[in-house]
Amino acid sequence: MNASAPVEILIVEDNPHDLEMTMRGLQKARLVNHIHVARDGEEALDFVFCEGVHAARTMDNQPKLILLDLKLPKVDGLEVLARLKDDARTCSIPVVMLTSSQEQSDLLASYQSGVNSYIVKPVNFESFVQAVAELGMYWMMLNEPPTTND
Amino acid sequence: MSSRMSENLIAQRETEDITERRRAEELARAVQEQFRVLAESLPQLVWAFDAHGVCDYLSPQWALYTGKSVELLLSEEWGSCLHPDERTRVLDRWLAAVATRSAFDAEFRLRRFDGAYLWFKCRAVPQCDSAGRVVRWFGTCTDIEDARAASAALQEERDRIGRIARVAPAVLHSFRRGPDGSRSFPFGAERVAELFGVPADGFDLDASAAAGLLHPDDRWVQDKVDESQRTLKPLHAEFRIRHPQRGDVWLAVHSQPVAEPDGGVVWQGTLTDITARKNSLQALAQSEAQFEAVFANLAEGVIVVTPEGRLTHSNRAAAALHDLVLPSFPSALHEFIPLFELRNDHGELIPVHGWPLSRILRGEVLVEYEAHLRNLVRGWDKVFSYGGSLVRDDQGQPRFAIVHFRDVTARKRAETEIHALNMQLEHRVAERTAELESAVKELEAFTYSVSHDLRAPLRALDGFSQALIQDHSAQVPEAGQRYLRIIRESAQKMAQLIDDLLAFSRLGRQQPKRRRVDNLLLVRNALQQLAPMQQGREIEWRIGPLPDCQGDPAMLHQVWINLLSNALKYSRKTAAAVIEVGALDEPGGPVYFVRDNGVGFNMRYAHKLFGVFERLHRADEFEGTGVGLAIVQRIVQRHGGSIRAESAPGRGATFFFQLGQGPS
Numbered sequence: 001m002n003a004s005a006p007v008e009i010l011i012v013e014d015n016p017h018d019l020e021m022t023m024r025g026l027q028k029a030r031l032v033n034h035i036h037v038a039r040d041g042e043e044a045l046d047f048v049f050c051e052g053v054h055a056a057r058t059m060d061n062q063p064k065l066i067l068l069d070l071k072l073p074k075v076d077g078l079e080v081l082a083r084l085k086d087d088a089r090t091c092s093i094p095v096v097m098l099t100s101s102q103e104q105s106d107l108l109a110s111y112q113s114g115v116n117s118y119i120v121k122p123v124n125f126e127s128f129v130q131a132v133a134e135l136g137m138y139w140m141m142l143n144e145p146p147t148t149n150d
Numbered sequence: 151m152s153s154r155m156s157e158n159l160i161a162q163r164e165t166e167d168i169t170e171r172r173r174a175e176e177l178a179r180a181v182q183e184q185f186r187v188l189a190e191s192l193p194q195l196v197w198a199f200d201a202h203g204v205c206d207y208l209s210p211q212w213a214l215y216t217g218k219s220v221e222l223l224l225s226e227e228w229g230s231c232l233h234p235d236e237r238t239r240v241l242d243r244w245l246a247a248v249a250t251r252s253a254f255d256a257e258f259r260l261r262r263f264d265g266a267y268l269w270f271k272c273r274a275v276p277q278c279d280s281a282g283r284v285v286r287w288f289g290t291c292t293d294i295e296d297a298r299a300a301s302a303a304l305q306e307e308r309d310r311i312g313r314i315a316r317v318a319p320a321v322l323h324s325f326r327r328g329p330d331g332s333r334s335f336p337f338g339a340e341r342v343a344e345l346f347g348v349p350a351d352g353f354d355l356d357a358s359a360a361a362g363l364l365h366p367d368d369r370w371v372q373d374k375v376d377e378s379q380r381t382l383k384p385l386h387a388e389f390r391i392r393h394p395q396r397g398d399v400w401l402a403v404h405s406q407p408v409a410e411p412d413g414g415v416v417w418q419g420t421l422t423d424i425t426a427r428k429n430s431l432q433a434l435a436q437s438e439a440q441f442e443a444v445f446a447n448l449a450e451g452v453i454v455v456t457p458e459g460r461l462t463h464s465n466r467a468a469a470a471l472h473d474l475v476l477p478s479f480p481s482a483l484h485e486f487i488p489l490f491e492l493r494n495d496h497g498e499l500i501p502v503h504g505w506p507l508s509r510i511l512r513g514e515v516l517v518e519y520e521a522h523l524r525n526l527v528r529g530w531d532k533v534f535s536y537g538g539s540l541v542r543d544d545q546g547q548p549r550f551a552i553v554h555f556r557d558v559t560a561r562k563r564a565e566t567e568i569h570a571l572n573m574q575l576e577h578r579v580a581e582r583t584a585e586l587e588s589a590v591k592e593l594e595a596f597t598y599s600v601s602h603d604l605r606a607p608l609r610a611l612d613g614f615s616q617a618l619i620q621d622h623s624a625q626v627p628e629a630g631q632r633y634l635r636i637i638r639e640s641a642q643k644m645a646q647l648i649d650d651l652l653a654f655s656r657l658g659r660q661q662p663k664r665r666r667v668d669n670l671l672l673v674r675n676a677l678q679q680l681a682p683m684q685q686g687r688e689i690e691w692r693i694g695p696l697p698d699c700q701g702d703p704a705m706l707h708q709v710w711i712n713l714l715s716n717a718l719k720y721s722r723k724t725a726a727a728v729i730e731v732g733a734l735d736e737p738g739g740p741v742y743f744v745r746d747n748g749v750g751f752n753m754r755y756a757h758k759l760f761g762v763f764e765r766l767h768r769a770d771e772f773e774g775t776g777v778g779l780a781i782v783q784r785i786v787q788r789h790g791g792s793i794r795a796e797s798a799p800g801r802g803a804t805f806f807f808q809l810g811q812g813p814s
Contacts, residue, residue, distance in 0.1 A: 015606050017606070017607075017609070017610035017613070017614070018606060018609060018610075021609070021610075021613040021614075021617075024613075024617065070602075071602050071603075099602070100601060100602040100603070100605045100606060101598075101601030101602055101605070101652070102601075103598060103601060121605070121609060122609075122645075123605055123608045123609050123612050123641055123642055123644075123645035124612060124642055125609060125612050125613035125616050125617075126616065128609070128613075
């Protein structure tokens with residue numbers, strides 16, 4: 001993946017097993033093209049805002065969907081979400097929150113920060129893959145993002 | 151004297167000796183002359199009648215009175231000058247007197263020259279001869295007009311006094327002691343008798359009954375009467391009598407004695423019933439005595455001080471509390487001031503003008519004012535609580551200050567200790583609270599990480615087992631694939647355990663949000679949700695009336711879900727499953743129940759029923775995590791209610807629960 005190639009999905013996930021399974025699910029749904037992975041919140045923000053190692057990127061090349069894990073090292077998912085939704089340049093990117101539990105407080109905080117969808121990662125992997133695939137399709141194809149310059 | 155009368159006298163003597171006769175004639179003439187002079191000198195109207203009742207002499211006063219000549223009067227019927235109203239009565243009397251030859255007495259009115267009728271008293275007596283025959287009647291009429299008027303005036307005066315005497319609050323009376331020692335009430339007897347409560351009959355003549363009513367302790371009053379009789383000085387006394395109806399009655403007598411010619415003494419004066427006044431005085435004296443006793447024995451010290459600072463009252467406690475050598479409180483404050491010091495709670499000296507008494511004298515009202523008192527002579531310190539106020543008269547002028555005080559040293563010390571203990575306790579509570587708070591936070595962090603982190607490895611177990619089956623089934627033999635399935639099932643089972651445990655622990659932190667709950671609706675929803683468990687089964691549902699209740703709808707929904715799913719699960723092996731849902735009406739509110747005819751359980755293990763992860767059936771018989779009933783019990787308890795179960799192996803089970811009333 002080079003810096004200039006258009007990115008369709010940004011996955012922010014620190015757990016390599018979960019990441020591998022998510023990738024596997026997307027692959028099966030044939031959504032594997034142009035996926036970028038960030039391993040923590042800081043990296044995700046650098047990617048979106050074209051800072052740090054991603055300084056070479058341009059702001060107009062934004063992902064069409066972000067799958068964001070809630071629990072992340074350094075900067076956690078809720079903060080990443082808040083920063084994205086606070087910024088006029090990034091607030092229209094659909095964000096799907098992925099989380100391990102149905103903790104009411106997490107769910108509330110996510111919706112208050114303007115999350116577009118919320119998926120509880122079930123232990124049953126099949127249903128997870130199905131959920132991710134469906135959501136990915138929905139946001140990538142049915143949901144028309146605001147037009148950009150490209 | 152009339153000529154006819156003299157002729158009679160002469161005729162009487164005719165038969166006598168002439169000399170004798172002449173002498174007699176001279177004598178008669180002299181007598182006649184004497185009669186005439188006498189009759190004419192009298193102020194009365196004089197008249198004479200002959201034996202036949204014919205008037206033959208009228209004194210000249212008749213003419214003066216009637217304005218008619220005697221001759222004219224003699225020629226007229228004598229009754230004509232009588233008042234017409236009395237004419238018949240008087241003539242009847244006269245005729246009766248003539249007939250019986252007895253004296254004639256009558257009072258009547260005679261017409262004066264001016265036509266006025268004045269009252270006269272008439273008296274006539276017959277003159278009889280030696281044979282007892284009436285010879286003549288002589289009579290006089292005396293003018294009694296003035297006497298009658300005076301008598302009437304006197305009567306009127308008497309009536310007036312009588313009327314006053316009857317209504318005067320004091321009993322006006324005359325009391326007489328005769329020379330023989332007799333006692334009587336010539337005047338006012340009726341009211342005196344009433345005062346003494348004895349019959350009035352004869353009391354005016356004999357009042358000795360009154361002496362018998364005198365109170366035995368007040369017999370001295372008789373000595374005072376004796377003394378008054380002796381000295382003729384006024385009698386003043388207050389004494390009691392034994393009133394026959396009213397009991398002891400207080401009387402006051404004020405009277406003036408007057409000696410009478412026969413040696414008796416009459417007192418004129420008043421007798422007054424003063425019982426009410428005496429009783430109220432006595433009551434006042436009693437209440438004063440009571441007050442004095444209370445005041446003297448109060449545990450609280452009390453002093454009463456005039457605005458000038460003079461002490462008028464103080465009780466024993468006042469002196470004792472100050473530990474004064476003196477038997478009582480010093481009467482002047484300047485004696486007291488040098489012996490003591492007063493300080494506030496901060497140990498600062500209170501100047502004398504800030505002392506409780508000074509402040510009260512200036513008009514302040516003190517309530518529970520506490521100060522530290524030091525007795526400079528004895529060298530002790532105490533804490534006193536002071537109160538008091540200034541009492542003013544109707545014009546608002548200060549009359550006296552009341553200061554009361556008590557020793558609160560022990561209480562104060564206890565308060566200080568309590569305060570210190572409270573501080574310690576609060577400190578400890580704060581510590582514990584902080585500990586608890588951090589424990590709760592740790593627990594929350596723990597459950598949070600359990601729910602997130604414990605599930606990630608399970609997902610990997612499940613996911614990669616699945617990937618292995620899907621991508622490499624060719625390389626994995628049938629037995630190996632079975633093992634992979636077991637790994638997946640175990641991972642999912644563990645995830646279920648984690649979820650149930652989290653749900654259970656969340657309940658511990660959650661406060662039920664009470665509102666009206668339609669239990670029938672909750673049961674219907676639960677049955678809908680449990681439809682998968684009912685698939686392919688024949689179940690007879692008996693759902694009775696379920697009253698509404700106050701509770702948290704989401705939590706109660708969980709209760710019904712768990713109880714109904716248990717009923718479904720444990721009746722699975724029963725051929726004709728019957729599940730009954732209903733409510734019993736009991737004093738503490740409805741008792742809801744769910745009954746099945748499933749496998750039941752042994753009541754010996756009933757105590758384990760609601761424990762977390764406690765199961766009464768093996769997993770290969772009935773699946774489950776052992777958390778469902780624990781959750782039900784916790785929800786019911788969070789609602790202030792209780793739950794119990796009845797069962798026997800093979801005979802089904804019934805779960806009863808009742809919710810507490812709680813704040814609605």
